[in-house]
Amino acid sequence: MTTDNTDAGGVAYEQPIPLWERISNSRRALAFVFLLPTILVLSVVVVYPFFFALSLSFQDKTPGVPGRWVGFANYIELFGNSEFLRIVYNTAFYTVVGVSLKFVLGLSAALVLNQKRRFNNIYRTILFVPWAIPTVIASLTWLWVYNEFNGLLNVLFTQLGLIEYGVAWLAEPRLAMWAIIAVVVWNGTPFYTMHFLAGLQAIPKELYEAAEIDGAGTVHKFLFITVPSMRTVFTITVMLSTVFTSTSIVVVNILTNGAPAGLTQILPNFSFNLAIATGRMGLGSAVNMVLFPFLMIFIILLTARILRKGGD
Numbered sequence: 001m002t003t004d005n006t007d008a009g010g011v012a013y014e015q016p017i018p019l020w021e022r023i024s025n026s027r028r029a030l031a032f033v034f035l036l037p038t039i040l041v042l043s044v045v046v047v048y049p050f051f052f053a054l055s056l057s058f059q060d061k062t063p064g065v066p067g068r069w070v071g072f073a074n075y076i077e078l079f080g081n082s083e084f085l086r087i088v089y090n091t092a093f094y095t096v097v098g099v100s101l102k103f104v105l106g107l108s109a110a111l112v113l114n115q116k117r118r119f120n121n122i123y124r125t126i127l128f129v130p131w132a133i134p135t136v137i138a139s140l141t142w143l144w145v146y147n148e149f150n151g152l153l154n155v156l157f158t159q160l161g162l163i164e165y166g167v168a169w170l171a172e173p174r175l176a177m178w179a180i181i182a183v184v185v186w187n188g189t190p191f192y193t194m195h196f197l198a199g200l201q202a203i204p205k206e207l208y209e210a211a212e213i214d215g216a217g218t219v220h221k222f223l224f225i226t227v228p229s230m231r232t233v234f235t236i237t238v239m240l241s242t243v244f245t246s247t248s249i250v251v252v253n254i255l256t257n258g259a260p261a262g263l264t265q266i267l268p269n270f271s272f273n274l275a276i277a278t279g280r281m282g283l284g285s286a287v288n289m290v291l292f293p294f295l296m297i298f299i300i301l302l303t304a305r306i307l308r309k310g311g312d
Contacts, residue, residue, distance in 0.1 A: 106192020
């Protein structure tokens with residue numbers, strides 16, 4: 001791109017326009033320039049690690065030793081193992097139950113906190129404390145709470161006469177998974193409450209006032225005003241929480257590390273143990289690649305639903 005100019009003798013010639021001026025005059029080029037730092041960061045911290053892990057899942061790789069290409073051998077080994085299929089079920093159960101309980105409790109707490117009352121700010125602060133505590137600290141605290149001999153839960157129940165002897169909450173096959181889910185729910189419910197409370201406060205009060213004039217009760221106002229107005233908030237919160245819950249290893253790793261007998265083992269923790277404890281990095285990467293498509297399909301479906309609602 002050039003501009004016309006003349007020299008001292010009156011002869012016309014073309015002068016090139018500087019690169020930055022050309023970029024400034026092009027919206028598309030200017031947008032790319034401003035997005036370039038983000039693209040570079042995402043490429044370094046997301047895109048490259050993902051494709052490296054994908055490549056690793058097709059290799060027989062141990063630390064300090066060059067990888068050997070084995071094709072789909074790692075995936076065949078995983079799906080041919082009945083223990084792995086049970087871990088897949090554990091992960092699905094752990095995620096679905098945990099997310100469902102957080103949704104119900106978070107919405108209930110948000111509805112209560114959305115009402116005007118004295119000391120409401122204090123109640124909100126107390127409710128948000130579990131989410132402010134780092135997951136590692138929360139897990140270590142609950143490890144003491146669940147202790148079979150001097151844990152808070154057993155001491156309290158013994159003093160109340162509810163149990164005679166201490167219960168091994170994290171070693172009892174029927175209780176271990178539920179004990180872990182309880183920690184996940186305790187730690188994650190404030191995340192739901194915060195999002196739902198913000199969504200509730202964004203709903204125009206005039207809608208509820210008009211419904212009351214028409215004779216609508218509390219249940220009808222909730223079903224026909226609150227729920228439709230909160231659908232996008234519900235969708236985004238559930239999507240984020242599902243990803244966080246299904247991919248986090250902290251709670252399971254600290255409390256049980258998959259015990260007893262693998263009944264609390266989930267895919268992220270199983271992948272960590274394979275890659276770090278046994279050094280089978282290729283097989284550990286294959287475990288993550290198995291989880292990835294399910295999360296992607298889930299995210300795409302929910303995102304499409306959000307965009308469709310936005311277009312309507």
